[in-house]
Amino acid sequence: MLLAQLGNSNDIDNDNNKDRFGQANLAAPDFSRRYLSFLEHAFNPANGRFRNFLSYDRQWNEPAGSEDCHGRALWSLGTVLGRSDNQGLRSAAGRLFEFSLPAALESYSPRAGAYALLGIQEYLNSYPGDRDAQKIRSVLSRRLLEMYESIRRPDWKWFEDVVAYGNARLPQAMLVVGSAGSDERMVSGGLEALDWLMQAQRCETNHHFVPIGSQGFYHQGGEKARFDQQPIEAAGAVSACLEAYRITGDGRWRSEAWSAFNWFLGDNDLQLPLYDSATGGCRDGLHPERANQNQGAESTLSFLMAWLEMNSLQKSERPTERLEDPS
Numbered sequence: 001m002l003l004a005q006l007g008n009s010n011d012i013d014n015d016n017n018k019d020r021f022g023q024a025n026l027a028a029p030d031f032s033r034r035y036l037s038f039l040e041h042a043f044n045p046a047n048g049r050f051r052n053f054l055s056y057d058r059q060w061n062e063p064a065g066s067e068d069c070h071g072r073a074l075w076s077l078g079t080v081l082g083r084s085d086n087q088g089l090r091s092a093a094g095r096l097f098e099f100s101l102p103a104a105l106e107s108y109s110p111r112a113g114a115y116a117l118l119g120i121q122e123y124l125n126s127y128p129g130d131r132d133a134q135k136i137r138s139v140l141s142r143r144l145l146e147m148y149e150s151i152r153r154p155d156w157k158w159f160e161d162v163v164a165y166g167n168a169r170l171p172q173a174m175l176v177v178g179s180a181g182s183d184e185r186m187v188s189g190g191l192e193a194l195d196w197l198m199q200a201q202r203c204e205t206n207h208h209f210v211p212i213g214s215q216g217f218y219h220q221g222g223e224k225a226r227f228d229q230q231p232i233e234a235a236g237a238v239s240a241c242l243e244a245y246r247i248t249g250d251g252r253w254r255s256e257a258w259s260a261f262n263w264f265l266g267d268n269d270l271q272l273p274l275y276d277s278a279t280g281g282c283r284d285g286l287h288p289e290r291a292n293q294n295q296g297a298e299s300t301l302s303f304l305m306a307w308l309e310m311n312s313l314q315k316s317e318r319p320t321e322r323l324e325d326p327s
Contacts, residue, residue: 032084032086036080036096039077045099048099050064050070051064052066066112068109068115068166070100070112071104071109071115071116074101074115074116075115075119077093077100078118078123079119081093081094082122082123104116105136110147111166113143114169114173115173116136117144117176118169120136120137121137121176124180141178144159144170145186147160148193157196161219162217163197163217163224164212164218165232165233167233168194168197168233170193171193171194171197172190172236173190174193176243179243191244191247191248194240200212200218200224201233202259207259208268209237209267211233211237211263213226215227215228226269227287228286229285230299232302234306235305235306237257237260238260238305242257242313257310257313258310270290272290274303281299282295282299282302282304285299
């Protein structure tokens with residue numbers, strides 16, 4: 001929605017202007033209270049879990065949503081607590097975060113754990129003295145590291161025997177938590193896994209970003225699925241590579257982040273943009289012969305998150321320059 005406020009902008013220039021980004025018009029309606037209210041409505045106090053599917057008659061379809069759903073909800077709440085200066089939002093998010101955090105320990109999904117860890121660390125950045133949150137962070141991060149070390153092989157540096165979806169968030173969580181706790185073992189594992197993943201997601205001939213496809217994924221000993229390519233993978237790669245760049249200062253990671261972001265703009269297998277300047281949305285992915293013309297919430301949010309991170313990078317590197325509108 002933030003990007004939709006850019007109005008009649010054209011596609012972001014992707015040829016010789018990789019250091020140019022636009023200032024979003026932040027006069028968009030503030031729906032943060034509405035979204036937080038939805039999370040509160042989705043929370044089931046009977047089991048401490050978030051529900052996921054709401055029917056047209058406003059009835060929840062299940063007592064608890066997926067483990068990923070719970071992890072993402074914690075991620076969003078932790079981010080509100082770590083970054084918002086609105087005391088009302090922080091107060092409401094804090095209650096939900098406190099009540100829903102213990103259930104994160106019930107999940108052994110690496111993705112759900114990674115999502116939760118990203119939120120917990122956002123929270124601890126502002127409330128570092130919360131010992132309960134520290135303990136849960138320790139359990140989840142150790143669990144994720146042990147998954148990695150138990151599966152890892154010289155030719156397969158990953159957390160499971162399949163590279164599936166939401167992939168870069170796993171090493172990102174290790175990097176974020178490891179860096180905050182000065183845990184070299186955690187950081188080293190995160191960098192190694194991310195390096196292996198980015199190599200696996202690079203075109204052999206043209207060297208552009210090629211996310212693992214959702215039609216079969218990438219099983220150990222098997223072939224990588226080329227399609228369908230999803231925006232969630234590019235957004236995660238941007239975030240993880242920028243985290244690696246902040247930790248190491250190695251410009252290679254900055255370049256990897258740009259490569260993943262440029263996938264949205266047309267530097268991909270089909271040379272087709274996923275970002276739609278006419279609507280401010282993002283197409284849902286790449287099929288073998290075309291882009292998916294649907295522009296769903298997850299895809300659009302994936303692009304917006306990646307755009308905001310790259311915009312933040314530009315501001316930090318060129319603080320005295322006025323960023324141009326993405327045209």
